[in-house]
Amino acid sequence: MSDRPLTGIRVLDFGLLTAGANTSAMLADLGADVIKIESGAYLDPFRVVGKMDNDEGWWNRSPQFRFTNRNKRGLALNLKDPQGQRVIRELAATCDVVVENFRRGVLDRAGLGYKDLSAINPRLVFAAISSQGDTGPERMNVSFGSTLDATSGIASLTGYEGEAPRISGMDVNYPDQIVSLFATGIVITAVMEARRSGKGAFLDFSQREVASFTLGEEILAASADPQHRLAPRGNDEAGIAQQDAYRCADGKWLAVTLDRADPGLKAFCIGHDRETALAALLAKGIAAAPCLDGNDLLRDTALQGVTLIRDERGQLVKGLPYRLDGKGITIERAAPDLGQHTDEVLRELLGYDDARLEQLKDSGVTSTTPTIGDV
Amino acid sequence: MSENTALPLARFTIVEVNDADVPLCLRLATSLAAKIAADLGASVLKIEPPEGDPVRRAPPLLSQGESALFQFLNTSKRSLVIDLATESGRSSLARLLGKTDVCLFEEPASVATMLRAGHATPIEIAAFPVEMSAAARPVSELAIQALGGLMHMVGEPDRKPLRLGGHQASYAAGLTAFTGLAAALAARDAGRTAPSVRVSLAEVMQWVNWKAASGAEATGTSPGREGKGSEFQVLPCRDGHVAVVYTVTQWPATRTLIGDPRLDDPRFSTRAGRRQHIADLYAALAPWFADKTREEIQKTAQAKGVPFGPIFTPRELLETEQYVARSFLADMKHPTLGTLRLPQLPVQWNGRSFAPRPAPRLSAPELAA
Numbered sequence: 001m002s003d004r005p006l007t008g009i010r011v012l013d014f015g016l017l018t019a020g021a022n023t024s025a026m027l028a029d030l031g032a033d034v035i036k037i038e039s040g041a042y043l044d045p046f047r048v049v050g051k052m053d054n055d056e057g058w059w060n061r062s063p064q065f066r067f068t069n070r071n072k073r074g075l076a077l078n079l080k081d082p083q084g085q086r087v088i089r090e091l092a093a094t095c096d097v098v099v100e101n102f103r104r105g106v107l108d109r110a111g112l113g114y115k116d117l118s119a120i121n122p123r124l125v126f127a128a129i130s131s132q133g134d135t136g137p138e139r140m141n142v143s144f145g146s147t148l149d150a151t152s153g154i155a156s157l158t159g160y161e162g163e164a165p166r167i168s169g170m171d172v173n174y175p176d177q178i179v180s181l182f183a184t185g186i187v188i189t190a191v192m193e194a195r196r197s198g199k200g201a202f203l204d205f206s207q208r209e210v211a212s213f214t215l216g217e218e219i220l221a222a223s224a225d226p227q228h229r230l231a232p233r234g235n236d237e238a239g240i241a242q243q244d245a246y247r248c249a250d251g252k253w254l255a256v257t258l259d260r261a262d263p264g265l266k267a268f269c270i271g272h273d274r275e276t277a278l279a280a281l282l283a284k285g286i287a288a289a290p291c292l293d294g295n296d297l298l299r300d301t302a303l304q305g306v307t308l309i310r311d312e313r314g315q316l317v318k319g320l321p322y323r324l325d326g327k328g329i330t331i332e333r334a335a336p337d338l339g340q341h342t343d344e345v346l347r348e349l350l351g352y353d354d355a356r357l358e359q360l361k362d363s364g365v366t367s368t369t370p371t372i373g374d375v
Numbered sequence: 376m377s378e379n380t381a382l383p384l385a386r387f388t389i390v391e392v393n394d395a396d397v398p399l400c401l402r403l404a405t406s407l408a409a410k411i412a413a414d415l416g417a418s419v420l421k422i423e424p425p426e427g428d429p430v431r432r433a434p435p436l437l438s439q440g441e442s443a444l445f446q447f448l449n450t451s452k453r454s455l456v457i458d459l460a461t462e463s464g465r466s467s468l469a470r471l472l473g474k475t476d477v478c479l480f481e482e483p484a485s486v487a488t489m490l491r492a493g494h495a496t497p498i499e500i501a502a503f504p505v506e507m508s509a510a511a512r513p514v515s516e517l518a519i520q521a522l523g524g525l526m527h528m529v530g531e532p533d534r535k536p537l538r539l540g541g542h543q544a545s546y547a548a549g550l551t552a553f554t555g556l557a558a559a560l561a562a563r564d565a566g567r568t569a570p571s572v573r574v575s576l577a578e579v580m581q582w583v584n585w586k587a588a589s590g591a592e593a594t595g596t597s598p599g600r601e602g603k604g605s606e607f608q609v610l611p612c613r614d615g616h617v618a619v620v621y622t623v624t625q626w627p628a629t630r631t632l633i634g635d636p637r638l639d640d641p642r643f644s645t646r647a648g649r650r651q652h653i654a655d656l657y658a659a660l661a662p663w664f665a666d667k668t669r670e671e672i673q674k675t676a677q678a679k680g681v682p683f684g685p686i687f688t689p690r691e692l693l694e695t696e697q698y699v700a701r702s703f704l705a706d707m708k709h710p711t712l713g714t715l716r717l718p719q720l721p722v723q724w725n726g727r728s729f730a731p732r733p734a735p736r737l738s739a740p741e742l743a744a
Contacts, residue, residue, distance in 0.1 A: 005562040063593045136700035142682045150618035150684030157540020165686050167618045171598040172528045177583040185554035188561050193383045209721035214546045216718045221435035221443035222690040223716035238434040245535040257515035289518035291536045293527045294591030305504030305578040321551045321582040324570035
């Protein structure tokens, strides 16, 4: 596996939850060596959100964390301790990319922002992913997932006809999902440029802008025509004769798109089981599909493609959104336990010896257990 | 950066093949991926059939009848009409591809076999995973949101499932195809064999909706639309609506912000309790919102670190203070349509934005030079 697109690229990953951590995961899937940095005092919140039980080691059992952080090595370093900060600066000298989605200013205050790290390593590509971007009056605003459904405009176009707008909600948090699909490509572009020119880059991503970008044509139309008014319209879509989700005889929902309106479609669907209705519509050349749920997705391995995969422990994790040379990926390592690879990486990349590693552990700079209390 | 050669992808050449009779939802993904590369400086040539890419006629339409959708998705590209139904058209395309790094096309394209075997790295957009053997199955964006499980997540549990607004099924795939394209270019650039890339809308939608699968696997029950039972809901305010969003750690600040004594009820002190009594919780939250504007709500909430989200329409985004301050929306001078305001690529690179150039007009059929 030495000839993958990003073989030889090393990523210092401060990414949390989906937006940051998944960008690094996608870089890992393309062959990059990704080193995830957490600290005992501040875990990736996915370890906490996905807490399954109260037993020892609960922080290593979160499904959300496991899904997102496979194929990475994990370090736990206290970034508030000057010794921990020094270790990061030494690591940054050996890396090509930094990915972070802290609130603006957090890394700067620790002396680990772009200015500090690029002074050490001018080739560094530094991807800062934040809610609103690194500049502007709202740069310090906080958001969480569906906040951005609202502020990006997506919610204003989502909902039942004539009713209030809707957000994708906490089990989707749609804007968090799409940012990594874009940011990964831009990071790769900047890595190419750094290889060519020897100069890195500060990449400032606003998650809200990524979400609004997906409404580009509506923003453009509104700018040209102040009368261009939009509101939730159910499953209707401009330019499409008829489109909706229809309830079938077995109570299941079927999504159907028609090129020519057919007032009899609703009655047809309610008169047949979903499977029967689906087969009949597809046979007529009509786009139709069942509204599947999570269990349906787990069962249908053909439809799943390469999006889900099992790690070495046999546990389900995220696969690839695309395939390269027709294939998905194999998971080379399961998501790391907290601090699992601290010693290994510091030995390998920085040549630390046992005494130094012991000293870092004794002074609380490195750890494998959270220091946070009740969560 | 006005000089094209200074842009990061300026040394790469990309062909976007728009064959006739391809489902529109696939075309939107292809065109978005190529547009991003074009705005980043790649030389992108869009091959259109004699009647033009049908997106040229797709809504929303501008008052002059031109498509806003086409204008957004085809910035910074050049266009060339080639009739791929003819032998000479296909050989013109083959000649072009000899000088091309990457070509993008859709699975149903009549020239797909030729493009997969060519010198240019193929980036293929399909509706479904190869395992489904469903290349000929009818497809729409709604069908993709249904298959990907996304519709199951949006709406009220006892009412019909809803799609997310916009072209999310196509655009999520388009962003994915761009990243695949960048990976292919990086491999070529490093002197390695670039992998072919295949993106299916159905796989991308499921990948985006991964929490449905992880939730179902962990508990045996699929997450689904909870509507009025969900923790995050939309409430009306004086001038519109606001999404009520807060994390577990932000609950105490949220309670203080609203300041209603009913929220001190011990039933609401844990997440499980709040979920169990969600209707009562929202009854206590709602009055605070009713007499305030979105702006007041956002400012007051942010001051307490609470991430409530005022809901804006695309029209309102044109004047958003944050977007104006960051120049996220570019004013693009179009030769016939006047000045068009549209989102730029959502990244600033060393503080620099990538100004889009107007989409190409459809020219008369001509032979490839």
